[in-house]
Amino acid sequence: MILALAVSGGSLQPAHASPAADSGQVVPPPRPEPVKVRELPLPPVTPSTEAGSCTREINPRGTGCVGQSTGLFSGNFLPDSRTIVATVLFTGAPAAPDPASIYTGQQLILVRSDGTTFPNGDAWKCVTCGVPQSNALGPADAMDYPQAFSDGKRVLAGTNIIDCGPYQLADRACTPQRVHIYPIRWNTTADGSGPGGSIRELRLHPDDTHLGFSSMSVTGGRLDQFSYLGRLRFNPSPTTGTPLVPRYDLVKVSRLFDPTTTQPVDIDPGSPGKLRFDPFVPSVGELRGFSGDGREVTYVGYPAESSNIDVFAADLTTGKVRRLTADPEYVDPVDISPDGKWTVVMDTRGTDRLSFLSAMRDVPGITDLLSASAISAARNNGKRRFFQPYLIDAYGDRGSYAGQRLNAAGDGSPGSINDPLWNGRADPKWSPDGTRIAYWQSLVIPPDCGGQNPLPCPVSTAPGGRTERLMIADLTSRKPQQRKPVAPISDTVPWAVPYEPGSAIPTRRHLPQGTYTLDGKKSGSAEVTVTENNAHTAISTLAVTYEDYSDDGRYLINGTERMTLQNDTPFHNRIDWYSDLVQTEIGTGRVHATKKTGPDGFHLDITVGTNKFQATGTLITTVDGHAYTQPANGT
Incomplete structure (x- = not known):
């Protein structure tokens, strides 16, 4: 899989959800079955x-x-x-x-x-x-x-x-x-x-x-x-x-x-x-x-x-x-x-290979505008998979x-x-x-x-x-x-764009340079500063400052993240990452999770397709006292 700046999203409800799911109730999980x-x-x-x-x-x-x-x-x-x-x-x-x-x-x-x-x-x-x-x-x-x-x-x-x-x-x-x-x-x-x-x-x-x-x-x-x-x-x-x-x-x-x-x-x-x-x-x-x-x-x-x-x-x-x-x-x-x-x-899941990046939950996907391809490439190490x-x-x-x-x-x-x-x-x-x-x-x-x-x-x-x-x-x-036959679907997808042979591939627009505010769904906000490259064709640096930010109403996020991406080729990613985030429980102030880089930051060098994990510095995410650390280089 190669993930570029793919955009999508979702919820936890199925397409044809039961009334319980539509009403927001949590559907009990199934029991394990014999395999x-x-x-x-x-x-x-x-x-x-x-x-x-x-x-x-x-x-x-x-x-x-x-x-x-x-x-x-x-x-x-x-x-x-x-x-x-x-x-x-x-x-x-x-x-x-x-x-x-x-x-x-x-x-x-x-x-x-x-x-x-x-x-x-x-x-x-x-x-x-x-x-x-x-x-x-x-x-x-x-x-x-x-x-x-x-x-x-x-x-x-x-x-x-x-x-x-x-x-x-x-x-x-x-x-x-x-x-x-x-x-x-x-x-x-x-x-x-x-x-x-x-x-x-x-x-x-x-x-x-x-x-x-x-x-x-x-x-x-x-x-x-x-x-x-x-x-x-x-x-x-x-x-x-x-x-x-x-x-x-x-x-x-x-x-x-x-x-x-x-x-x-x-x-x-x-x-x-x-x-x-x-x-x-x-x-x-x-x-x-x-x-x-x-x-x-x-x-x-x-x-x-x-x-x-x-x-x-x-x-x-x-x-x-x-x-x-x-x-x-x-x-x-x-x-x-x-x-x-x-x-x-x-x-x-179960390997904790990428949890050092993702174990802190409900952080909005802002820095992913720069890091998504590199993170997807870190899922395996060449022919060693997980x-x-x-x-x-x-x-x-x-x-x-x-x-x-x-x-x-x-x-x-x-x-x-x-x-x-x-x-x-x-x-x-x-x-x-x-x-x-x-x-x-x-x-x-x-x-x-x-x-x-x-x-x-x-x-x-x-x-x-x-x-x-x-x-x-x-x-x-x-x-x-008995599987039911599937009737041919329409050639028309209402939310898609008909392709005209010979037409140019569209440019996926990026956020213009500037400083913006992202409001939390429940409370607080995040200040997002965008810096473009010299040609103004893409974002080069993102800086995010969270202040009592919450989307879930259970935890507050405070702190900063800063990321710079360099590409000397389309497949090669060099990311300089600095993170100091703290997630606390609303009402008690108990620290639930932290996401912190070392004093010199975390620097990931990875080529999509080759997928060889190479990094200097550290990035550690700790959730309820359990620390998730990065894999060793070459593993």
Whole structure:
């Protein structure tokens, strides 16, 4: 996930809340439910990437091998709720004309989750191995984030759609000769020429007709990102644009951001010297998917609380926003259950990795105008990740309820389901019948362990020493439900802006230089001083002074924060941070929390995408006597 100045917001109520939630009552949390977690089989591992290293001794059926680093991307389920789509990187195949030579490179596979096998005797089936070149004209190489259509005949993988025509992908009749791979193109030129726009983080809408995606840009020398929704239209004979092959075109595209509307941190139009902080406006940063009924888009949003990055959902018709998570740790991957009553996320909660930044609650997200990208990059250290899967009901985090960790039952030993060094990757997925959740994990590998890194490299206990694994969580007390078909949604999103090919990418406006006042919802105020860079294209420094500020009516915030951001490249962030905040309980004056930097401040140097935590100085947040400290550099 890459979070630029994405804007969003939310509440803890679900889109179709119960009367108790609408009346402001706290809905009691659910009781923990029984969960059985299993590892699913993958192709056998060859110890070498040399041609021919995948021998019959390693795979007697001649159906391919993977390396210890499998290139795994786990996807969702076929309509049968027992077969998962995934991509792996086959390696070590013998040279042609050996029939096994087709098992090479990144390929789409199907994996059985119920202990059964395909007709070839394997628990997996390669769908794209051996597809004739005439059936795959101009596809993109990457096949990340595979997502099956609800017809069971097609899969979105990367910027490709893999299609078996009239046949179910899992059927014996779906052979490589019957599979076609079509590229997806987004036209971004007025005359339809060129290769089209760059699209990432593609997510299939459950109506099988629309596609959500994100696209990165640079504004004022800084990384930015907008998200879009478009209709997939098959074009068998394109006459403009490349590739000039049968393809899917994205048409009726809308940008899920309107630069003319209110932003989360904005100037009060009725009082130019005052700011408004409204994290409930629908303006999507990085798109993460859709609700089970397709009415909402899910996304990583602008922090509703300072330094606390969460996922949100916005109704595609009304623009009503709800906050799906509120834990002070970092969350990014998310999937809403088919019935809309549950959310599964990959979250760093429980690790305290980012709590040194975010554990003080109800601080308005002002400094996040500068720090959001850097904070999102600090969630992991390169290939060392900290995600674990959590199940949360539709009413979200509240009180002491922070969801149920799906893989909590284990002894924590190497290779166990809750081994802390096996960490979750993107996009856990619900089965259509609502009884299973598929997710995938990876084990930290060099250079993010061993050598100069103080973390020792663990020894993989997975078959063949694999460093990725495919997992499934069976919700054993749940009864299968029949998923209702989702009717095609409208091409029009009332709060979005129709995209015109060739039009300029909008500039996300920033606060002009000056001093403003932000009033607390319950009491007090914050004085916010904004300093622009020399070119006046972006904010360079924010200084905030809180005086008896309160949004929740329980605690007062007093003190100061000052932050300066430097970008020598759009991806590189250098933040100089000075904080001296005190949060006291109203009525008693008891100190509830503090957020303080050391005498020389806190200086974070991090590159988005590389995600290597490097800092000098200290920043410590203390809540009710518990101190949250920053991770060591390189960990």
